[in-house]
Amino acid sequence: MFKSIQDHNTKMMVIGAIKAFRKEGKSDDVIIADAMELFGVTREYVLDLMKTEAA
Numbered sequence: 001m002f003k004s005i006q007d008h009n010t011k012m013m014v015i016g017a018i019k020a021f022r023k024e025g026k027s028d029d030v031i032i033a034d035a036m037e038l039f040g041v042t043r044e045y046v047l048d049l050m051k052t053e054a055a
Contacts, residue, residue: 014039014049
């Protein structure tokens with residue numbers, strides 16, 4: 001259960017970072033690289049969240 005809470009929190013933080021980076025006008029490539037570095041997630045994970053946030 002703790003793992004699922006951690007996963008949810010990571011997802012929310014990455015989504016928040018994507019929104020903030022977009023507001024700053026960063027390119028998608030920079031957003032992906034920054035999110036990967038900050039949260040230790042994969043490129044595919046960030047891309048998937050970016051797609052859901054754009055919809």
